[in-house]
Amino acid sequence: MVERNTGKPLCGLEVKLTALPDNSTKKFEEDRYSCEIVVRPPTICFLACSICNHYNTPSGRNRLKSLLDSVPQINHWEEIGDVAPHYSKIEAAILRVSSDMYRHQTPLIIQPIWKTVGGKMRLADDCLDVFVWSNLATIQMCCGEDRVSVSGISRFQRAIIWIYRMLFDYAIYGQFDYVRIIKNHSYNNANDKAFALNGARSYRYLACNELTHPRIGKDEIRNIILGGGQNLLSPERRFDAVIVNSPDLFD
Template sequence: MLLKNVPYRQPGLFGLIHSNRDFTQKEAWGKNCFNSSFPASLCSYLYSLNLENVYIKLNSNLKVEHSSISTENFYGIDPNSDNLFYAFETQFTPYQQYLIGNLPGVDLVTQARDSGSCLQPIEIKLTALPDNTTCEFAEDYYGCEIVVRPDTIVYLACSIVENFRLNPSTIAGAFTEKLVNITDWTEAISVIPLIPDMIDCIDAIALSLIDVQKPFLMQPIWKTEGKSPRLVDNCLDVFVWSNLAFTRLFIDLAKIEINTYGRIRNIARHTRTIIWLFKMLSDFSINGYFNHGRIIDSLSYNTKNDKAFAVSGRVTHAYMTSAALRQPRITKQDIKRIILGGGQNLLSPERRFDAIIFNSPDIFD
């Protein structure tokens, strides 16, 4: 069955035939739903056009590089398959075995309908291009802000330790004696001097997994005319970060600080994220599991846990710069082929992208 040939007389999204959201109902188009369901549909739409997602991976020099990944390989199943189920804001239950306490939900889990098996956990960040820090730049230097939840770091750790699930002790060699013997993780003064060693440890683990890195986070972009609310003609595309490439967003910031000042001066959000990830990996290497809730709650270092970290478009541009960032491949007129059956009329214009579509009826003429 070709999804692009399915007629829509009711509100819906391209390709999302089976999901835990009822798109005929207004609540499925609210601000907390649209930012994950629309990207999932956009990925399926790319596949229907024989286009692949831009894949941001890590290479053996610990630098990011771009390739491409099909939505089929990303989702773990053909997006045209009637066997695909989109489970939004759901636990990826295979990861529960690595945790003490309840596994948090992830934005999207693709599932096989016939077996009920979980195929792929996907974090989703629908991001505006440009952001507030790059909107005054020349178009070639536009970038997107990414804000990351603590739960995303839990899934990042799980995606890494999964490679060692049969023998957790195999990663123990990456942890030096002085790191294993930290006595008080809650005191910044005890931890700060060891952050460079934590970075080296995470890098060593990443290098050992280069050939088995996996897609982790979907980052669709929507591009406007500078900071105006008007979409440009070529306005949509999808970037996919591998789990290892994603670590560069916070590790590289710490490396810049070390190279500039010779040390880590204090625990900012991105350095705290390094500590969280390191502690999760370290505990797993010893116990075969980690207590994510305890790690995040106890290692706050006087900073709120509402988010793990955020990076501005000035930072992300270097990782994402590409033809797709300069001129996204999906046009404004394609939106009416993604949002179907009058679904735009059910949007609650509380977020910028929702509001732009809601206030752009000409797209659907």
């Protein structure tokens, strides 16, 4: 899809509503609270497409190929034993692409947060805010902390491998087969999600005053949900349940 007047490609943004604190941080001091974020395989496809769009000319594809070319030839990408020994070079290649285009990163994920009192089903007084992850920031979620093993590939490492395969295929052929790459490169992990980053791990990226004290107070919810909309919510959903069970918000 492109903008009608300029022909510029439009960007779809994925919205992930997350609770603050999550289970991994709810027992910490308030200034150490953070959120879990779950990334699904389609997000990895959107991420790769956003990078391909930056290299969408013949010279751009050649540049992308040169940035990825440091990885030795791997004949059996579906085999852990063939891929794991080269993982460090695969990750380094993806980080090299990130460095090359960091001034042109684009938003990918919108993460609204809703804060409760110590993880209980009760909204904090300052309870709503939003964070935005760029395509390159999402790559950073996966990098640097998992130890490389010749006998296993973590979900984080697998996501980096997926990105590498998508970008390399695009650089060579001008396209990539997202479904095939996800299906054939599971590395003994289920494909229901690409990876999940719990609050203890996401804190270093999100830490700021707005995480400890979100900018929108719960008294503003009555100005956000209008016309009795709270009565149409589904209380089996966690955030909806908090709203439904807090009728005083609308008094």
